[in-house]
Amino acid sequence: MPDSCAALKETHQPQVLVETAGLSEKEWLAYRRKGIGGSDVAALLGISPWRTARDLYYDKLNIAAVEDNENNWVALEMGHLLEPLVAKIFQHRTGYKIYQVKKMFQHPKYPWMLADVDYFVELPDGTTAILEIKTTNYNAKDHWWLDGEETVPVYYETQGRHYMAVMDVDRCFFCCLYGNNEEETIIREIRRDEAYEDEMIFLEQHFWENHVLAKTPPPYTEDGDLVIESVRRHTGPADKDAPVVTFDYSLTAKLMRYLQLQEEKKRAEKDSKEIDADMQRLKGALIAEMGKSCKAICQQDGVNYTVTYNPVRKPNIDKDNLIRLKLEHPDIYEQYVTISEFRRFSVKADTKAA
Incomplete structure (x- = not known):
């Protein structure tokens, strides 16, 4: 599945931590607490608009789950229900074949780096990319532009780069639905960046070893x-x-x-x-x-x-x-x-x- 990445660093084959198809939500959460997933990275870097590094720390120690927030359960449920539709829109607009792999992967060198990817993309040149599905509203769609230029919100970019590192692939697509028709979707792509990835892995490892494993809460540095x-x-x-x-x-x-x-x-x-x-x-x-x-x-x-x-x-x-x-x-x-x-x-x- 992974692409060749000789220009970046040595290639690797991601390991399978667990098959996710038959897991209950409780079992899935237990496996996710065995490491750092893509959606965790923004919080540990202090750039998440929703949770702090301390929230993530408590979640990994199973003290308090980050999903236990009654104020955002509707948005989370809507995103989950719309995921297949948004994936279908991406496939229709790009012509690329997409597929799912119901597995949770881990990096062979950094086993605390986990990836539970939404979809994979089969590209015309025979290589593989990652597809992450997002939903938002009209008021928040402007986050996908910066100074008039197309961009990926930084808290989602970290997720894509984490997944590319674990899966050893070079491209990650995002498809975000903000309306109720095909034209009201945003498609973005990011490419792998070695310097960014090295720093990200260093900070993830520091969080995992010096806070989670050491059971030492990280300081509050966020807004x-x-x-x-x-x-x-x-x-x-x-x-x-x-x-x-x-x-x-x-x-x-x-x-x-x-x-x-x-x-x-x-x-x-x-x-x-x-x-x-x-x-x-x-x-x-x-x-x-x-x-x-x-x-x-x-x-x-x-x-x-x-x-x-x-x-x-x-x-x-x-x-x-x-x-x-x-x-x-x-x-x-x-x-x-x-x-x-x-x-x-x-x-x-x-x-x-x-």
């Missing part, structure tokens, strides 16, 4: 919103009885920078997305350290700083109806009402000497 959501998902609700956290020198420096940006934002003549993003990134780092705790302290230049991250809980239904329900049907209230929670972040400075 603030993504980090805050990850912390919320993995630490659970706030605990007002949790010990107060003391920030070390590094985190104190981040807090000082956060306060500096806060002042810059007040003086800015117009909203700055760059300042907001930097503040949110710093805030995410501080919140990650706090975990369940609602309070953190530190000192800088004789000033005591207190950071609070307190829970704010409120019902998910209209307040008047909630009160009426509680009065008229207390048993139903207790059984069915759920309480949502968000947390309010604030910083207080005390100039009194410590």
